[in-house]
Amino acid sequence: MAAVPPWAMLLVAPFVVLNVVVGLVTYITLLERKFAARMQSRIGPYRVGPHGLLQPIADALKLMMKEDIVPAAADRHVFNLAPIVFLIPCMLIFATIPFAPGLGVGDLNIGILFFLAVSSMEIVGLFMAGWGSNNKYALLSAMRAVNQIISYDLPFIFSALVPVILAGSLKLGDIAALQQGSLLHWFIFYPVIGQLAFIMFVVATLAAENRVPFDILEAESELVAGFRVEYSGMKFALIQLGEYAHMIGSSFLGALLFLGAWSGPGPESIGPVWFLLKMVFMFLLVTWIRWSFVRIRADQILALSWKVLLPATLALLLTTAVVVVWRTNGF
Amino acid sequence: MASELATIVPAVIRAMGMTLRNLFRKPITVHYPDKPRTYPDRYRGLLALTYDKETGEENCIGCRLCEYVCPPAVIKVEMLKSEKRNYAKTFSLELYACEFCELCVQVCPTDAIVMMKSFDLATADRREMLLDKDRLHAIGLQHQPSWATGNLLRDMQTPPKAAAPAHAAKPPAAATPAAATVEPAAPGKAEPPTPKPADSTPAKADA
Amino acid sequence: MLDRSSVARVELDWAGPERLTMNMGPQHPSAHGVFRAIVTLEGETVVAVDAVIGYLHRCHEKLAETLTYAQYPSIASKTDYVAAMTSEFAYVLAAEEIGKIDVPKRAQYLRVICAELQRIASHLLWLGTWCMDMGGALGGGATIFLYCIRERETILDLFESLVGARLLYGFYQVGGVRYDIPSGWTQACRSTLELIEQRVVEYERMLENNPFFLARAKGVGVISRDLAQDIGIAGPLLRGSGISYDVRRAAPYSSYGDFDFSIPIETDGDCFARYRVRMVEFRQAITIIRQALDRLPEGPISSRPALKSVAQTRIPKGEAYARVEGPRGEVGNYMVADGSAKPYRMKWRGASFSNLSVLPHIIPGHKVADVVAIMGSVDPVFGEVDR
Numbered sequence: 039m040a041a042v043p044p045w046a047m048l049l050v051a052p053f054v055v056l057n058v059v060v061g062l063v064t065y066i067t068l069l070e071r072k073f074a075a076r077m078q079s080r081i082g083p084y085r086v087g088p089h090g091l092l093q094p095i096a097d098a099l100k101l102m103m104k105e106d107i108v109p110a111a112a113d114r115h116v117f118n119l120a121p122i123v124f125l126i127p128c129m130l131i132f133a134t135i136p137f138a139p140g141l142g143v144g145d146l147n148i149g150i151l152f153f154l155a156v157s158s159m160e161i162v163g164l165f166m167a168g169w170g171s172n173n174k175y176a177l178l179s180a181m182r183a184v185n186q187i188i189s190y191d192l193p194f195i196f197s198a199l200v201p202v203i204l205a206g207s208l209k210l211g212d213i214a215a216l217q218q219g220s221l222l223h224w225f226i227f228y229p230v231i232g233q234l235a236f237i238m239f240v241v242a243t244l245a246a247e248n249r250v251p252f253d254i255l256e257a258e259s260e261l262v263a264g265f266r267v268e269y270s271g272m273k274f275a276l277i278q279l280g281e282y283a284h285m286i287g288s289s290f291l292g293a294l295l296f297l298g299a300w301s302g303p304g305p306e307s308i309g310p311v312w313f314l315l316k317m318v319f320m321f322l323l324v325t326w327i328r329w330s331f332v333r334i335r336a337d338q339i340l341a342l343s344w345k346v347l348l349p350a351t352l353a354l355l356l357t358t359a360v361v362v363v364w365r366t367n368g369f
Numbered sequence: 370m371a372s373e374l375a376t377i378v379p380a381v382i383r384a385m386g387m388t389l390r391n392l393f394r395k396p397i398t399v400h401y402p403d404k405p406r407t408y409p410d411r412y413r414g415l416l417a418l419t420y421d422k423e424t425g426e427e428n429c430i431g432c433r434l435c436e437y438v439c440p441p442a443v444i445k446v447e448m449l450k451s452e453k454r455n456y457a458k459t460f461s462l463e464l465y466a467c468e469f470c471e472l473c474v475q476v477c478p479t480d481a482i483v484m485m486k487s488f489d490l491a492t493a494d495r496r497e498m499l500l501d502k503d504r505l506h507a508i509g510l511q512h513q514p515s516w517a518t519g520n521l522l523r524d525m526q527t528p529p530k531a532a533a534p535a536h537a538a539k540p541p542a543a544a545t546p547a548a549a550t551v552e553p554a555a556p557g558k559a560e561p562p563t564p565k566p567a568d569s570t571p572a573k574a575d576a
Numbered sequence: 577m578l579d580r581s582s583v584a585r586v587e588l589d590w591a592g593p594e595r596l597t598m599n600m601g602p603q604h605p606s607a608h609g610v611f612r613a614i615v616t617l618e619g620e621t622v623v624a625v626d627a628v629i630g631y632l633h634r635c636h637e638k639l640a641e642t643l644t645y646a647q648y649p650s651i652a653s654k655t656d657y658v659a660a661m662t663s664e665f666a667y668v669l670a671a672e673e674i675g676k677i678d679v680p681k682r683a684q685y686l687r688v689i690c691a692e693l694q695r696i697a698s699h700l701l702w703l704g705t706w707c708m709d710m711g712g713a714l715g716g717g718a719t720i721f722l723y724c725i726r727e728r729e730t731i732l733d734l735f736e737s738l739v740g741a742r743l744l745y746g747f748y749q750v751g752g753v754r755y756d757i758p759s760g761w762t763q764a765c766r767s768t769l770e771l772i773e774q775r776v777v778e779y780e781r782m783l784e785n786n787p788f789f790l791a792r793a794k795g796v797g798v799i800s801r802d803l804a805q806d807i808g809i810a811g812p813l814l815r816g817s818g819i820s821y822d823v824r825r826a827a828p829y830s831s832y833g834d835f836d837f838s839i840p841i842e843t844d845g846d847c848f849a850r851y852r853v854r855m856v857e858f859r860q861a862i863t864i865i866r867q868a869l870d871r872l873p874e875g876p877i878s879s880r881p882a883l884k885s886v887a888q889t890r891i892p893k894g895e896a897y898a899r900v901e902g903p904r905g906e907v908g909n910y911m912v913a914d915g916s917a918k919p920y921r922m923k924w925r926g927a928s929f930s931n932l933s934v935l936p937h938i939i940p941g942h943k944v945a946d947v948v949a950i951m952g953s954v955d956p957v958f959g960e961v962d963r
Contacts, residue, residue, distance in 0.1 A: 077391050078718065334791045526876075
């Protein structure tokens, strides 16, 4: 690492990270499908490759080969740009995540602030997709999406801020470093506050990701794929990529904030493996919830956010601050 | 609020627990067509014409009863008269329109047409499902026949001659005005009908 | 209501200030079949709904005039294809009533067993598709859907070993039934019933206090008691609104009087009440089947000679209206016979057709998302609606 000049690192690291992320996204879709299938007494993809291992490749190839349809009445430029504008923030969030102490694209001093700010920008791409499609279903869904994501970004931020207060730093590397050592140092095991913050984080993530039970904006039974309905081929693939990349990014963030990032038994060098496993655990947790519940209506989702989750996270944040001050100044 | 939480949290955990339990159950998928599916005895699958077990002759006598009973009228038969018995000159069955209702099997007097315990019908061209007599005989040799043949089905449905008083079955003597008048279908049937209103069926009357 | 010209012209249109006409068109992932609902929205609230049916019309009533009494029961399955035996039952009951044909006791018990098994299978499908409508094909709804289908497959296996077919039978015939139970079937039936009993408990655990489910089902689609009485619906819709009416009790047919079962009544009238009614009906159906299996008498399965030719059954002149309690409501068959082998006229009273008439009264005022929840709890099958 020392022999490589820093400017080369600047080019190589993002390249490696992006490729790894894209690879992860494709295979995590397979993992979700197999996991969901097992919960439903069936086997997921099985025939394409041994036990379906080549299924994501087949899907990617299929999407690349599909015809790219742009509706005649659509606003071309907005329609074409939307997937890209949606994808870029979802990829940018990986710039701030350290995969091991010192390993990562960059470890900003305001790491978590950057993450949260950038991840909220995907709404712009989403709304562009809904507007540019010139389709009433897409527009309806895009409006619901904007409503929902804006409402849930606040609890998301507040619940993510609880580990920040517990650690005393916005830098993701510091937050992770403070959870090393033993299992009990993980913030999820912080008495009461850790567990509550984790649960609220998971709920807010579900809503910010448009996952059931909060997936009102895709709602196949009503709106048939929502804002994505007019997209086909590679543009659809980009939107899927962005969604799952955001999902993985949030899972990484959750694993880092609450589950101790790279801490685990064994030598330091397999830290990233533990991080990956914890990310998979977060992802499977979200998937498990997704495949267990029916969705709730748009007005109920918003009611849940503003009337329940926001006050709860605010209260939790306040409590955390009080507890931290209390502990640092001695009992 | 707290009371709501007290019901919400256990309910959520219970629901997720149910999904988790199913995660560890064996999947019920059958790897068809790698593993064959076991069909029950009476399965109504493909249709076929049969040969007589002892003599090897075709069972079909061309009586056209199946043609008349078929609801979507997919069977077309032409009879070929011969000295000892009649045959079917042509027998065509449009399997793509068949309803698989088993009525043709039910009425066949010689157990000629039966259904197979197999449903592998998929073809790329619908015309392959217009089965002629040779195809039907070939299908009969290829697959296992179902238990249900005309005579067995009719035996199952026939009320016994001696009606026991314990049952609410109407004794055949007090038959309803809509008597069992069997229409003379076509000449050359193997079993001639006996239009006796007092009796239930001419042959094989066991419960 | 909408004016007809705007309906015919364009699918998505403005129907006045602040209002949007949206089409939940015949091809729709949750329309329960081919059904077109033209909803007028103000924001997210439905203001009016106009239903267009007839996409699945196949002239059953004319077909019955051209097919004999021996041929039609197999076709009758296709009206309510989810609970196929119900329609066959109504048809043969009507023919038997006109012809004053007695049905042997064993056949009556077999009819009851199959009708109740069909009720369980139909309710399983209802539960699965309703949750799928509410939860999305990629989500918790699909999970419950697959569990229900998994259980329904066990019942269909039972039918398969009895009749040979899984969806469209041809089990009933005038005078009795066509097939007798093979050896080992009673045992298989009992173990299937036990399995379904356990699994129904599991579904209830997944759904009963589930806050998401309750949020979608409670208070949604309320049919008031007066409306239920006036509008001519039947089945779980009626019993969910507090009216105790079940054809099996009101006019027992086919030895239903011999069995001991209760009719579930709920008074709320919302989707959750109808859900509760159907969940209890699962258990009652299992009770009835168990009683019937215990007391199944020996004897013939038909009082008529076996079918040997197409025009064998002749029903004398007369007319009758026979009704059965299907899973969706009262399925009625009005038949006019003229002494020949075919009915002169036959009319179906489709349970779902009458039930759909309640939609324009209960949907307005709800949100778009509730439309699918309400449709699912009304449980229409469009084979029965359009015939």
